Each structure stands twice: as C-alpha cells, then as structure tokens.
Amino acid sequence: MLAALALVVALVALGVAVYLLRGSRADRRGTDEPLPEDVLGLRQEVAALRAEARDALRHVALVRYDAFGDMGGHLSWSLALLDDGGHGVVLTSIHGRSEARTYAKSVTAWASEQQLSPEESEAIEGARPHR
Template identity: 50%
Template sequence: MSSTLAGAFGVAALFVAVLALVFAIQALRARTVPVEKTTPAPLPEPEPQPVLPEAKPGTVKAELRRLGKELEVTRGEVKETLQHLAIVRYDAFGDTGGKLSWSLALLDDHGDGVVLTSINSRADARTYAKEIKAFKSESKLSPEEEEAIETLAKEAGPTVD
C-alpha cells in the first residue's frame, strides 16, 4: 500500500472520529437530563452567608456582587462540560506497528461523556463511540477504553461532585 493511500486512510479515520465526537456531543446535549442525577452525590451544607445590605446600582460593590453571582453560575456550568481527556494508543493487530489504534475518553466532572475508539489495520480503520455515565458504560468496553476511563476516574479522586 502506498504511503499516499495510507495517509488518505488516516485522514478519513480522523474525519470519522471527529464526526462521531460531534454527534456524541450533540446527543448528550439534546438529551433531557433531570437536574438531579439517579445517584446524586451528597452536597456539602452551604455555609451561612451574612445578610448584606443591598448595594446601590452602578456602584463597585453592586458590580462585584453581580460578578460573584455570575462566577458561581459559570462554575456550575463548567462542571457539565467535556473537559477531561485521556488517550490510550496501542497496536490492535500483531502485523501493524506504530500504535496507530487509539481510545479517547472525553468526560465531564461527573464522569459523563463519550469514549471514542479507532482501530487501525493494514487494510482499513474502524471508529466507535460509546456513551459513558458516571465512569461506566452500558456497552461492552475494550481494555483500552476501560484504561482511558480509569485514568480519568483516578484523576477525579474518590468523590465526584
């Protein structure tokens, strides 16, 4: 097989992987998820905040309070984004080298997201996407996919918000 043809297969596999990622993200966003998860993590008791008198609109104090509220909302939204990434590269078949196959886990702070896998051989490349919920999948995972997810679960620590 010529290097040009191999390069074309590589580009095609990458395109399919990115396309699968886009579809997976769209599916996750389109899904109507209740505010409370099926197994919610216990939330820490909020510390009582002193009641502060309302600042006059347009003052620095009022702007700081408004920005503080916006920051709290933004922090909550960031926890829902696919921001944690782990990739495992490997040789799927004994007759190929260079670790061209890979599994990529993209998860949010709750362990929800997607794992993408591209298995490359001499003749073709196949790409798979599997949904992940709380670091688990209903689909059977390959050892490499499990390794990518376990890497992110260890980074998250024993308690996940």
C-alpha cells in the same frame, strides 16, 4: 472551551476586585460595611460559570496502542471525552493493514452499559480527576 475561557476571565476579575477591596478595607478598618454590589455580582457570575462548566466535556484522555500484534506504530487509539460527572463518550479507532474501524460508546457516571475494551477503560480512568 468558551465556557472555560469565560470562567478564567471571571476568576481573574474576581481576584482583582478582591485585591482592590482589601486595599480599600485597610483604609476603613473598624467598619462593618457590606461588600460592594459589583463584587457580589462577580461572585454570582463565577458561580453561574462553574455550574455551566460542569456539563462541559473537559476531562480528556487518549490511549494509543497496537491492536494487532503484526502492526506497530500505535495507530489504534481510544479517546475519552467526559464532563465533571463522568458523562460523555469514549471513541475508539482500530487500525488494521487494510481497514480501520471506529466505535463510539456512551459513558454515564464513569462507566458504560456496553462492554469496554481494556484500552477504553484505561482512557476513561485516565480522564477521571484524581483528588
């Protein structure tokens, strides 16, 4: 979450710098001066933040359902927490009348070596960014 916030701040700062740079370029048309060092530094910082954010668990999807036909309320759930490469975990909690069980399954490249329930597969697919 902190990495995403830092990325947003850096992008805003880069936007302001580009806006100010365009205004100053209008004053010196016809010259081929290089970008100021602070703009280049901001670009490098944004690139580093983007690289760091790739590993953040920022693709999230929750599927709620009734695991048993005699119970309502959608108390059972599967939650996918994945990074940009589809690596992370899917958590599942099955709620019955007298007990609840919780499972965690690792996910690599949008798939798991362990057998997934339909709800877990749905959560993983829901977390996948659609382009």
